[in-house]
Amino acid sequence: MKENHPNLSVDSTDLFLLKLVQDDGQIPNAKVAEKLAMSETPCWRRRKRLEEKGLIVGYQANLNRELLGFEVLALVQICFSNHTDDLPFQFEKKIQEIPEILSCHNVTGEADYFLLVVAENLTSYEKFLRNTLRKLPGVNSIKSSLSLREVKSSSRLPINVLLNGSSE
Numbered sequence: 001m002k003e004n005h006p007n008l009s010v011d012s013t014d015l016f017l018l019k020l021v022q023d024d025g026q027i028p029n030a031k032v033a034e035k036l037a038m039s040e041t042p043c044w045r046r047r048k049r050l051e052e053k054g055l056i057v058g059y060q061a062n063l064n065r066e067l068l069g070f071e072v073l074a075l076v077q078i079c080f081s082n083h084t085d086d087l088p089f090q091f092e093k094k095i096q097e098i099p100e101i102l103s104c105h106n107v108t109g110e111a112d113y114f115l116l117v118v119a120e121n122l123t124s125y126e127k128f129l130r131n132t133l134r135k136l137p138g139v140n141s142i143k144s145s146l147s148l149r150e151v152k153s154s155s156r157l158p159i160n161v162l163l164n165g166s167s168e
Helices: 012-023 029-036 040-052 087-095 122-131 159-164
Strands: 072-080 101-106 113-119 139-146
Touching (some): 012 029, 072 087, 113 122, 122 139
Antiparallel strands (some): 072 139
16 A cells, blocks of 8 residues: 555445445445445444545535536636736636636646636627636736536546556
8 A cells, every 4th residue: 555645544344345436426434334244323423534534525416417418528728927916716606607717727837727618609609709718817917728528527536556567
């Protein structure tokens, strides 16, 4: 097992529990306890401890964006012309309020930020660019790449690597 964050004490049972709840956020405690070969109360306590430590940050259903009508998935590069003052802070604060932005990353390289954005269609994406992204504080240039086909999409961490020491 690889070394974890120094302030976190996580053993292989914790990791297996994390894998189980990541695979199925609705898995009942009784089923988790059974798979961990432990009684329900200690299992529940362990799960609560992992939540309190911040290792489990929430539970959510994964939705099919295309079936819900979000046909466009855009990878957007944002560049600032001025990195002074608190423009990046203002930008990051505004980003939190925009539901079409699924993720935002402050990055190295030519761009300052990469965004993952959904839209219903190209017309709605164009309006989003014009009415929302271009009006964000600090934005100097925007470059969009539209996804032709999503090959893989996941927010699941490779817990098996931590359990086994390698990818399987």
